[in-house]
Amino acid sequence: xxxNFACGSIEHRISxxxxxxxxxxxxxxxxxxxVSGLSHFIRPAMAGELAAQQKRVLIFFMAGGVSQLETxxxxxxxxxxxxxxxxxxxxxxxxISELLPYTAQQMHRLSIVRSLNTAxxxxxxxxxxxxxGRRDSPAQQYPKLGSVISNLVAPPSAALPGxxxxxPGGGGVNxxxxxFLGPKFASVNIDDGKPPANLLxxxxxxxxxxxxRNDVRRRMNSRFTARRRTAETEAYGFSYDQALQLMxxxxxxxxxxxxxxxxxxxxxxxxxxxxxxxxxxxxxxLTCVKVTHSNYDSHxxxxxxxxxxxxxxxxxFATLIDDLAQRGMLESTLVIVMSEFGRTPRINHLMGxxxxxxxxxxxxxxxxxxxxxxxxxxxxxxxEVTDRQVDARHLFHTYLSALGVDATDNYPGLNRPIPIADxxxxxxSELLA
Amino acid sequence: MSIAFVLxxxxxxxxxxxxxxxxxxxxxRQIAAALSAKGISPAAPADDAEFLRxxxxxxxxxxxxxxxxxxxxxxxxxxxxxxxxxxxxxxPEYARQMQRVFDVALMERRPANRVPQAEWEQxxxxxxxxxxxxxxxxxxxxxxxxxxxxxxxxARFYLDRDGEAxxxxxxxGRLMLGRDMQCAQCHDHPLVxxxxxxxxxxxxxxxxxxxxxxxxxxxxPAVIAEKGEGDVSFKSVFVDGATDQPARxxxxxxxxxxxxxxxxxxxxVVAPAKDVRPLPKYSRRSMLPELxxxxxxxxxxxxxxxxxxxLMMGRGLFNPLDMDHPENPPSHPxxxxxxxxxxxxxxxxxxxFLRELxxxxxxxxxxxxxxxxxxxxxxxxxxAQLKPLSAEQLALxxxxxxxxxxxxxxxxxxxxNEPALYxxxxxxxxxxxxxxxxxxxxxxxxxxxxxxxxxxxxNGGVLRSWxxxxxxxxxxxxxxxxxxxxxxxxxxxxxxxxxxxxxEAAELKAELERRAQERPAVLQEWIWGLAASDEFRFNx
Numbered sequence: 001x002x003x004n005f006a007c008g009s010i011e012h013r014i015s016x017x018x019x020x021x022x023x024x025x026x027x028x029x030x031x032x033x034x035v036s037g038l039s040h041f042i043r044p045a046m047a048g049e050l051a052a053q054q055k056r057v058l059i060f061f062m063a064g065g066v067s068q069l070e071t072x073x074x075x076x077x078x079x080x081x082x083x084x085x086x087x088x089x090x091x092x093x094x095x096i097s098e099l100l101p102y103t104a105q106q107m108h109r110l111s112i113v114r115s116l117n118t119a120x121x122x123x124x125x126x127x128x129x130x131x132x133g134r135r136d137s138p139a140q141q142y143p144k145l146g147s148v149i150s151n152l153v154a155p156p157s158a159a160l161p162g163x164x165x166x167x168p169g170g171g172g173v174n175x176x177x178x179x180f181l182g183p184k185f186a187s188v189n190i191d192d193g194k195p196p197a198n199l200l201x202x203x204x205x206x207x208x209x210x211x212x213r214n215d216v217r218r219r220m221n222s223r224f225t226a227r228r229r230t231a232e233t234e235a236y237g238f239s240y241d242q243a244l245q246l247m248x249x250x251x252x253x254x255x256x257x258x259x260x261x262x263x264x265x266x267x268x269x270x271x272x273x274x275x276x277x278x279x280x281x282x283x284x285x286l287t288c289v290k291v292t293h294s295n296y297d298s299h300x301x302x303x304x305x306x307x308x309x310x311x312x313x314x315x316x317f318a319t320l321i322d323d324l325a326q327r328g329m330l331e332s333t334l335v336i337v338m339s340e341f342g343r344t345p346r347i348n349h350l351m352g353x354x355x356x357x358x359x360x361x362x363x364x365x366x367x368x369x370x371x372x373x374x375x376x377x378x379x380x381x382x383x384e385v386t387d388r389q390v391d392a393r394h395l396f397h398t399y400l401s402a403l404g405v406d407a408t409d410n411y412p413g414l415n416r417p418i419p420i421a422d423x424x425x426x427x428x429s430e431l432l433a
Numbered sequence: 434m435s436i437a438f439v440l441x442x443x444x445x446x447x448x449x450x451x452x453x454x455x456x457x458x459x460x461x462r463q464i465a466a467a468l469s470a471k472g473i474s475p476a477a478p479a480d481d482a483e484f485l486r487x488x489x490x491x492x493x494x495x496x497x498x499x500x501x502x503x504x505x506x507x508x509x510x511x512x513x514x515x516x517x518x519x520x521x522x523x524x525p526e527y528a529r530q531m532q533r534v535f536d537v538a539l540m541e542r543r544p545a546n547r548v549p550q551a552e553w554e555q556x557x558x559x560x561x562x563x564x565x566x567x568x569x570x571x572x573x574x575x576x577x578x579x580x581x582x583x584x585x586x587x588a589r590f591y592l593d594r595d596g597e598a599x600x601x602x603x604x605x606g607r608l609m610l611g612r613d614m615q616c617a618q619c620h621d622h623p624l625v626x627x628x629x630x631x632x633x634x635x636x637x638x639x640x641x642x643x644x645x646x647x648x649x650x651x652x653x654p655a656v657i658a659e660k661g662e663g664d665v666s667f668k669s670v671f672v673d674g675a676t677d678q679p680a681r682x683x684x685x686x687x688x689x690x691x692x693x694x695x696x697x698x699x700x701x702v703v704a705p706a707k708d709v710r711p712l713p714k715y716s717r718r719s720m721l722p723e724l725x726x727x728x729x730x731x732x733x734x735x736x737x738x739x740x741x742x743x744l745m746m747g748r749g750l751f752n753p754l755d756m757d758h759p760e761n762p763p764s765h766p767x768x769x770x771x772x773x774x775x776x777x778x779x780x781x782x783x784x785x786f787l788r789e790l791x792x793x794x795x796x797x798x799x800x801x802x803x804x805x806x807x808x809x810x811x812x813x814x815x816x817a818q819l820k821p822l823s824a825e826q827l828a829l830x831x832x833x834x835x836x837x838x839x840x841x842x843x844x845x846x847x848x849x850n851e852p853a854l855y856x857x858x859x860x861x862x863x864x865x866x867x868x869x870x871x872x873x874x875x876x877x878x879x880x881x882x883x884x885x886x887x888x889x890x891x892n893g894g895v896l897r898s899w900x901x902x903x904x905x906x907x908x909x910x911x912x913x914x915x916x917x918x919x920x921x922x923x924x925x926x927x928x929x930x931x932x933x934x935x936x937e938a939a940e941l942k943a944e945l946e947r948r949a950q951e952r953p954a955v956l957q958e959w960i961w962g963l964a965a966s967d968e969f970r971f972n973x
Contacts, residue, residue, distance in 0.1 A: 139599040140615050141874060161884055173885045175872040183872065184881040198888035202897065209958060210891070216962025219940070224968040227801040230819055232880040233967045239882035240965065243891060246884065415753045415879065416613065 055367065055403050056282050056333040057149045058324075059290040060317065064297030065126070067343035067353055069382055070097050070306040072361035073114045078381040080345035082303055091372040099310040102318035108372050109325055111364045111431055115376020115385045118341060118392050121355040123297075126340030132179075133396025134422045143185065145336075145399065146288045147178040148420070150185040152405050152412075154287035159245035160252065161188040161196070164281055166274045167292040171197065180414065187290065190277075195253040199246065210247075214240065252284045253277070266316045275316035279323055282333060296339065300350035321365060334367035334402050338395075345382040359385045362395065367402040370433045393425025401427045456775050456789035463768040464795045464814050473809055476816040479799040481506050482931035483973060484514060488791060489930070490822065490972040491745055492518070493526035494533060495829035498839065499926045506932070518791045522784050525851035528562035531783070533825050534744060535561075539574070539590055539608060542873045547579075547645075547655055548589035556586035567737050567781035568726035571609055575722040579656040591643075591657055598640040606636055607876075609725060611736035611757035612685065628758060634667045634680030635689065639721040641665045642713075649708040661700030661713030682717050684730055690720040728777055732757060738772035739763075741783065745790045747818025748811060755876070764812035800973040819971040821880040826972070828865035832858055834928040834964055835899040836907035843905055864895050890965055900960050902953065911956050917942035920956070928963040 074097040075081040086095035089107030096104055096112075103110070120126045125136040132142040143151070150162030162185060165174065170189040178186040188196050201210060217240065225233050251257050255277040266272040271293050278289045293313055298305035317337075324330040342360025343353035359378045365371070376388035400407035400421060407421035454462075468475055479487065485505050489497050497505070505517060521527055532554050545553065560570055579588035594600045607613045614633040646658035668675035683689030693715050705711035726733055735757055743749040750763040750772075763769040776786050790796055800817040802809065809815040822830060832838045841857040842849055868889045871877055890896055902908035907927050914920045921938040925931055933941070941959060948955050963969060 137599075138595075138597040139603045173883070178872065180875055180878070182878040182881045183883045183885070186872075186883070188884065196884065196888065198885075198892040201892050202894065205892065205897075209954065213958035213961045213965075216959050217965045220937075220962060220966035220968060223934075223937075224966065224973075227804070228819065228967075228973065232819060232821060232971065235880065236882045236967055236970055239884070239887045240891070243884060243887040247892075416756060 054285075054332050055153050056286070056329070057145070057153070057288040057367075057399075057403070058278060058282065058320075058333055058335045059145060059288070060335075060337040061127075061131075061290060061292045062296050062313075062337065062339040063292050064123070064295040065339045065341045065343055065355060066296040066309075067298065067302060067306055068114070068359075068361040069343065069345065069353070070099050070303070070310065072096055072112045072363055073378055073382060074098075075345070075378075075380065075382045080347065080381040080383065082347065084303070094372065094374055097310075099306055100314045100318075102315045103321075106318045106321045106325075106365075109321055109330060109365050111369050111371065111373040111375065112361055113364065113375045113390065113395070113428065113431070114361045114378055115388045115390055116342070116357075116360050116362060116392075116395075117385050117389050118357040118360075120357050121341060123340050123355075126355075126357060129392040130338050130340055130395075133393050133425065141176070141179040143179040143181045144177040144187075145396070146187055146290050147181050147185040148400075149288040149403070150178075151181045152400075152420070153403055157242075158285065158287070159242045159249065160281075160284065160286045162286075163187050163288045163290070164286055165189045165290045165292065166277055167191070168270050168274075168294070170194075180418070181411070190253055195250050199250050199253075201247065210244070214244065249284075252281065252286075255280060265319050267312075269312055271312050272316040275320045279320055282324070282329065283327070296343075298343065298352055299348070299354055300352040302343065302347070302351060302353040324366065330366040332367060334369070334399060335365040336399065337363040359383060364398075364431070368433045369398075369402055369431050373431060375428060375431055388428075390428055391425075393422045394428050397421045397425050397427040398431055401432055455792070456772075456786075457792040457794075459771060460768065460789070460793045461795055463765055463771065464793075467765055468813060468815055471810075471813065473813055473815045474803060474806070475794075475814075476798045476801060476803050478794065478797055479817065481513075483799055484797055485517070486930035487817070487972055488514075488518060488521060490820075490826055490830065492521040492530060492787070492791070493524060494530035494823075494826050495526070495838075496833050496930050498833065499923060502926050502930050514797070515792065518788060522788055525562065527784075528558045529851070529855065531561035532558040533823070537823070537877065538740065540593065541876060542870055543593050544873060545589070545593060546595075547592040548586050552586045553589045561783070564782065564784045567776075567783055568733075569781070571726050571733075572722040575605070575725065576719060578658075579654065585654070588657060592645065592655065596640075596643060596645040596657060598637050598643070601640050602633065602636040605721075605725070606633070606685075607755035609736060610685065610732040611739060611751070611755055612732060613753075613755040614685070629685075630667055630669060631678070631680060632683075632685035634665050635683040635685065638665050638680050638682035638689075639717050643718045646710045648710070656710065657718075658710045659713055659716050659718055660705060660711055661695070661715065682720060684724055685732065687730070690717075690724065692717075731773065734773040734777045734781075735769060737781065737783075738776045738786075739769065741776075741786055742772060742790065745787065745796055746814065747820045752812075753876070817973065819973050821971055824866045824869035825862055827869055827970070828862045829858065830969070831865075831896060831899065831964060832861060834907070834969070835896075835960065836905065836910060836927060837861070837899045840904050840906050861895070864889070864893070896961070896964070900957050900964070902957075907960060908953070908956055912953070917945050920945065924956075924959060924963070928960060929966075929968055 069075055069080065069082060070084060074084065074086040074095065076084065076086050085098045087098045087101065087104055088094075089096055089104040091107045094107055094112075096107065118126065118129055120129050120135070128134075128136040131144040133145070134142045146163040146165065154162030163177070165177075165187040167189065168191060170191040171194070172189050173183065174187045174189060175183045176186075178184070190196060201207070218237070221233070221237050225237075246252075255263075255273050258276050258280055262276060263273070266276040271291075274291050278291050281289050293309070296305070296309055321330070321335065324333055324335070339360075339362075341355055341357040344356040345359075346353075348354060359382055376390065377386045378384060379386050397407045405420065407419075407427070408423065409420055410417045411420055465475070482502070485502060486496055489495060505513060510516070535557055536554060540553070573584055573587045574590045577584040577588035577591075579585050579592055590604075591601055594604065603613070603615050612628065614628045614636070642660045642663045643657055644659070645655050647655045664679055666677040666679045668677050681689050681692075695714060700715070701711055701713055703709065703712035724730070736754075739749045739751060739757070740754055743752075743754055750765055750769045751757050751761055776782075779785050795814050796817070798815075798817045800819055802816055811818060829838075838854070838858060841854060845853050845857070868886050899906065900908060902912060907924065911920055911923060914923065918938055921933040921941045924941070925933040925937065944955050944959075945952060
């Protein structure tokens with residue numbers, strides 16, 4: 001029997017005919033709506049609808065592989081459980097590790113998926129699978145979630161970048177994240193307090209001088225495009241205007257502008273400041289923020305490692321979830337806490353846990369996901385998934401569904417048909433409220 | 434070989450050999466016929482300045498000096514365009530520009546891990562300087578195993594894809610046959626009926642026995658080695674209960690080599706062993722270069738004809754350049770057949786082929802729409818397409834526009850030549866390439882303007898320092914020029930390769946008079962405004 005997969009069956013999606021027409025029907029001139037390549041500039045209905053709904057995404061990437069046993073799926077008093085207890089949470093019957101006391105009080109706003117089996121124990125390939133929803137393949141790279149969000153969800157007219165990645169020592173742009181979507185959708189990497197490179201005018205270039213030279217540019221453009229206007233010229237000129245707008249808002253990236261009391265609540269350490277900066281950016285209208293917390297690769301001294309790292313993670317994370325909820329933003333903000341994989345139930349001779357992708361967990365929140373839900377189960381000592389096994393493909397479909405994107409569509413505006421999410425996966429429907 | 438094909442080649446050879454109608458005229462006839470059938474009027478010919486900037490960017494990768502521009506614009510010869518095309522095609526700058534174009538096309542900015550970038554570039558540059566035919570170049574690239582020092586750079590195509598059979602096969606399909614069959618890796622292509630899983634694996638079968646062999650002696654470079662056994666098989670992931678089907682090496686839709694059969698254990702001249710590079714009696718990989726570049730392999734010649742057309746005209750007759758299949762038909766099917774036949778008949782002479790494209794009226798049209806016309810379809814070629822400058826074109830053009838290239842020229846004095854000048858310029862390209870070039874391993878994308886790029890041009894130190902007056906650059910030269918019209922002429926010729934229109938000269942004059950006390954600032958604002966304009970960012 002031939003299965004009815006998305007990249008073959010496209011009844012309610014872009015038809016092959018209209019796709020080809022889109023590829024071939026480019027034109028030059030005033031009829032901008034028909035120009036191929038315009039898609040990067042003004043995208044069709046889908047982006048417009050989403051923009052109106054103001055969806056946002058906040059990704060926590062726990063680099064190195066956080067232990068599911070010390071976080072979302074504790075197994076106390078078993079041979080694999082380690083020394084920590086499980087504590088009750090704000091959801092009756094749901095317990096998580098005692099290393100996350102503040103987070104436990106936000107459980108009624110979180111969901112946990114405890115039944116991941118991603119079968120990929122390599123850091124690089126695990127990260128690719130988790131962040132692109134597709135297995136690493138040498139012949140084709142796919143965009144990471146942040147770039148996908150930037151492409152499909154971020155309003156194209158926004159002055160702010162669609163996808164910002166906060167990490168210690170951040171800077172520059174990671175084009176690899178965007179793959180075939182192109183550098184416009186790459187991550188803009190920032191460290192706390194420091195705006196993207198070249199956002200601040202150099203000494204001697206006053207706003208007045210900048211305005212004057214941009215006036216020269218605009219007059220030149222208006223003469224040139226009087227009979228040569230294309231989507232490309234529009235996009236290029238528009239980008240200067242967006243950059244000028246952003247220069248006026250450079251303090252968007254400056255976390256020191258947040259109230260002192262909030263800086264205290266989030267903590268003065270890197271991760272605390274990064275969480276507060278994430279809140280600031282989301283409040284200012286940025287669409288996708290990824291915060292990397294390093295490093296959880298605890299091949300030795302796993303328990304000390306997790307006391308320290310999660311001790312840093314717990315409170316600012318819980319504070320941010322609470323703040324988003326209090327401000328009414330959580331219902332439109334998808335929050336994801338992921339790693340490249342989990343850690344072995346078996347405790348090695350160095351008191352460490354090694355790479356483990358066979359049975360591990362992620363936590364999610366917001367954007368209409370079923371709050372307090374716990375999806376799937378592992379066995380008593382966490383060595384196997386016993387119920388509702390899923391992997392990164394299912395998560396990727398679920399993220400996009402939560403954002404209102406039909407993940408079985410092809411990417412709009414590309415010159416070849418590529419389905420947004422892996423057609424062999426599907427959403428975790430019981431998570432979607 | 435079909436009779437029709439033999440006739441087509443013979444016909445093409447007669448036409449080309451006798452020069453009865455040069456290819457550029459045949460191109461124009463076909464484009465004109467299609468325009469006429471659609472009732473579209475073509476745009477006027479480009480004026481000399483527009484043509485000059487376009488042909489320099491296309492054939493040399495940069496814009497002309499003020500002196501070169503003036504000389505061409507003031508030349509009264511009716512043959513000056515043809516003479517310029519011939520001069521540029523035979524310049525060392527042409528070889529370097531083709532080196533850049535084909536480096537990006539073939540390697541897609543992948544990191545140079547096993548063959549140094551400079552050696553690969555030199556190999557390409559020397560190939561284009563000698564006008565090595567495309568089929569010869571492709572055969573060298575596919576046949577090289579990295580062991581012969583003379584052709585080691587050619588092995589980069591394989592070596593810097595880590596010998597990964599899927600990747601090499603996919604890119605041979607995309608870059609040399611115009612067919613991206615990647616989706617056929619797991620099943621017959623769901624959206625392209627003619628891309629079959631069997632054909633994809635037929636290409637992989639040329640490569641799956643090959644691997645990268647690292648000699649035990651670490652001082653010896655890694656080379657390509659091959660086993661004498663091992664087959665590929667495939668099954669569709671979309672068909673329940675599908676059974677494995679074997680794939681024999683073959684060109685898509687065509688036959689494959691007749692393969693010798695060996696008794697098990699007799700396959701090798703040198704048998705595989707630890708730290709030994711095996712040598713099979715029969716090499717599948719070595720069958721590919723001849724089969725791929727064979728005269729009767731139609732996709733091979735369609736691919737190169739279409740890629741060179743796109744290089745000059747701004748879009749392929751079929752787009753994207755790696756989606757040649759019946760459901761994505763070319764805009765001008767007969768023209769593509771003609772071009773593919775002719776380039777084969779010309780023995781894949783890239784320079785002669787580009788010359789014909791450059792001589793065509795189609796290439797030499799203005800990019801401005803005729804007055805009163807709101808739009809024309811881009812694939813009609815009624816007007817010239819805007820082509821975004823590549824990262825390197827943008828950097829080199831900005832260096833020339835701001836007069837920095839002139840500073841380097843002057844510094845070389847009597848020892849000025851292309852390699853010496855390029856050595857001076859090269860160090861300036863890095864920041865532009867890292868900011869404007871596409872992501873490694875991805876095909877060149879549709880034009881995008883990123884925040885990073887705009888901020889780099891607006892506030893970054895690189896362009897800023899080139900625009901500030903120093904040692905004979907444009908701002909420095911303009912400083913002592915008294916007459917505003919002379920200032921405008923020099924500035925516009927330097928940055929935009931044209932003289933200013935009346936309105937522009939008047940605006941600059943008014944601004945210089947109004948802000949006489951801030952003259953250096955006004956000049957720099959204008960140089961920046963011109964360099965940041967659409968007219969500069971695109972090859973029009």
